[in-house]
Amino acid sequence: MxxxxxxxxxxxxxxxxxxxxxxxxxxxxxxxxxxxxxxxxxxxxxxxxxxxxxxxxxxxxxxxxxxxxxxxxxxxxxxxxxxxxxxxxxxxxxxxxxxxxxxxxxxxxxxxxxxxxxxxxxxxxxxxxxxxxQLAELFQALYDNNSEQVTELCQREIAEAGRYQQFCKRVLAENLIKLQRFSEAEQVLNSCLEQRRNGWALLLMARVCFEQQRLTESQALCDEALEENRLFAEAYDIKARSYLAEDDPEQAFSCITAATDIAPYSMQRQYLYMDIAHALEDTNAKVLASKQLYEITRRSIRQDVVHLLNYIRSIIAAATLSEEPQQRNRYSQEVAIALQRARRDDSLIREIDFDLFEILCQARLDSVSGQQFQAKKTYAAVAEHAETQQQVLPDTVLLLNQIGEFEQADRLASLIDPELQADPVLQRLLSEQQRQNQSQQQHFAQLNKDGIRQYKEGQHMAALALFEQALELAPMNTGCALNVIQTSLQLLKTQSHGPGGNMLERCKKAFRIVDNMPLPEHHRKRYQELLSQFSQLKPAKRRK
The missing domain is CATH 3.40.50.2300 (Response regulator)
Incomplete structure (x- = not known):
């Protein structure tokens, strides 16, 4: 039959x-x-x-x-x-x-x-x-995201001691935690744990304790759950969050590594992994988490090109921090592979100007390898377009900060769409670069300020030395390059003997930083004036 x-x-x-x-x-x-x-x-x-x-x-x-x-x-x-x-x-x-x-x-x-x-x-x-x-009404309420009805239906099944009361206790506790009604959730879970110390109840109670900052209790409950089942990845998640809250990133990293070894395909877990890697300043771990986020979302409902862009941005950030040439080369190769692979996924990249993103990435890698003139030249060729494309505006900011165009970077950073800035990975990449550059920017600003003061006092050689020191910190900074040109021209005008040829070369080198570059109006006017002075002065110097 x-x-x-x-x-x-x-x-x-x-x-x-x-x-x-x-x-x-x-x-x-x-x-x-x-x-x-x-x-x-x-x-x-x-x-x-x-x-x-x-x-x-x-x-x-x-x-x-x-x-x-x-x-x-x-x-x-x-x-x-x-x-x-x-x-x-x-x-x-x-x-x-x-x-x-x-x-x-x-x-x-x-x-x-x-x-x-x-x-x-x-x-x-x-x-x-x-x-x-049997639980048709409850499943409908869950489908409708009707939290109040979920609570009511679960409580009714539990009160009637129905066949599915344990399932309903679990759903009820999860629902109360979602609603941040932690005391009520704790009461439900305590009644479960009095009957049996099962894993799901231990984990939910650990979450309640964590939310209430009862961190030691939370960790103990996680350990008890793991004794029952070593594959409770969520228990390691909660422990990792708890240790991070206690400012113990080493222990947190040990826990989150265990969680990702068991079950790596969770966005929430990878974001936590990245938070902990950030606390440890572990560059490789941050790149790995960013790559996993991209891989997890690439074919899912959460597919978003920002995960791809952030993965590539993370690799370049790692290359920027690396002091080993071989490691920088490996990161550069990883960028090239990721870009090439993305090219084959037209559905993912069709909504952005991927050519422009790729150009900016190459410019950033050129800067990392010390090719600052090439990086700025590349930027100059696409600057007008790059400054109007929201998806790659962060990359423009990252590049400008790398080559020392701090003022322009700050101006463009203020134009990034708040919704784009809200992305946690991108937000961190931008803030980390800002933090890493902070002392360099302060030192640069001070040298430039001191150089201006010396120039005003007529100490032109001292001023030039300070401006050139500032350029070592920010090699493509337009404002400082113009200061070098102005000071060099002043010295060329006033010195009838001495290092004229040397001064001329220093002036030309500074001009190369500014020539054919997109300039704000105040810099453009100043550049034109200095270029005119240089053109008038140069023949006279040659005759000498």
């Missing part, structure tokens, strides 16, 4: 292996299914779900090129395409810890590892179906 478990159910199999599709379809037909559809990719599955409400989805974790099963689940939830009654089951032939734990963390309705028997499949489906029917 044919089993009717799947009778009248709309089923979607998402798997890129045709042989498995046909085999699995046979299994499902023997369980009563007559309406079975296929999709070989996550993208095609998403398109099908946009038109049809499926009752059960069997989704392979690995789907070749494109979205994986985990990303498809995220997309379906984000777009509200997975209805409250629907069952989503992840299926995979891989049982590695990172894959399994990362998938389970997203909480699909179930997770199956190939091979599995028909009896196991049937029992899993029946169990989930019963739960969906």
């Amino acid at each position: 044919q089993n009717k478990t799947l009778e009248n159910q709309r089923v979607l199999i998402v798997d890129d292996q045709r042989a498995f599709q046909l085999m699995f379809k046979g299994v499902l037909y023997s369980m009563g299914a007559t309406n079975v559809a296929f999709a070989p990719t996550g993208e095609q599955a998403l398109a099908k779900c946009s038109n049809i409400d499926y009752d059960i989805l069997f989704v392979d974790y690995h789907l070749g090129i494109g979205k994986n099963g985990k990303q498809l689940l995220e997309d379906l939830r984000e777009k509200k395409l997975l209805k409250p009654h629907s069952i989503f089951m992840l299926v995979t032939g891989e049982n590695s810890v990172p894959v399994v734990v990362s998938a389970v963390e997203l909480e699909p309705d179930d997770y199956l590892v190939k091979p599995f028997s028909q009896s196991v499949l049937r029992s899993r489906i029946i169990r989930i179906q019963k739960k969906k029917v």
Whole structure:
């Protein structure tokens, strides 16, 4: 007699292996299914779900090129395409810890590892179906993000001592934490822990303690949960946050490394990893976290070109800080590979001027390798366009700070869209550069200020020495270069003998910093005046 478990159910199999599709379809037909559809990719599955409400989805974790099963689940939830009654089951032939734990963390309705028997499949489906029917109102409230109704329905099931009261206690505690009603959440969790010290209750209580700054208690609860299950990546997350709050980044890094080893495919976890790497000033770790954020989001609903841009920006920032030429070369190669790879992903980069971004990246790398004139020349060729493109305006600011055009960088930084600046990775890249440059900028400003004072007092040789020292700190600074030119011209006019040829070369070198560069109006006028003076003076010096 044919089993009717799947009778009248709309089923979607998402798997890129045709042989498995046909085999699995046979299994499902023997369980009563007559309406079975296929999709070989996550993208095609998403398109099908946009038109049809499926009752059960069997989704392979690995789907070749494109979205994986985990990303498809995220997309379906984000777009509200997975209805409250629907069952989503992840299926995979891989049982590695990172894959399994990362998938389970997203909480699909179930997770199956190939091979599995028909009896196991049937029992899993029946169990989930019963739960969906019994708690239909609750699943609808969760789907609608109706927190108050979620609370009410969970409390009712718990009061009636229903079959799913433990599940409802967990949902209720999570909901109360989300609403920041920590005392109420603690009461619910205490009642659970009095009956049994299970892992989910320990972790939720650890979160409550952390939110209330009871850090020692939070760490102890995490340790207890890890004694039960060493694969509780979230326990390591909470411990990492706790140690970071205690200003102990070394311990925090040990915990977050353990978490990412277990389950690396979490954006929230990678952001925490980056926070801790920042606290430790660990450049390689920051690049790694930025790369992971890009990889995680590349095929997901959270796909955003900013993750790619920030990854490349992070590599260049690391190259800027590196004192080893070989390491700088490795970072430069990583930038080249990332740019080349991005070129093949037109859907990701089509909304920005990627050519311009690439040009600015190359200019920044030229600056890192000491080719300051080339960096500024490259910038000059695209300056007018670069200053009007919001997506690459941060890169313009980063480049200008690198070559010492601090005033112009500050002006453009104020024009970056606040929404763009709110991105935590970009915000940190900009603020870190500012912090790293702060003492250099202060020293530069002081030398320039002292040079101006000496010039006004008629001490032109002393002024020139100070301006040239300032240029060593900010080699392409327009204002300071103009100061060098003005002072050199003054010395050339007043010296009838002495180092005239040498002074002429110093003047020419400073002119190269400014020639053919986009200049603010006040600098442009001054440049024209000095160029006129130089042109009048040069023939006379040659005759001598």
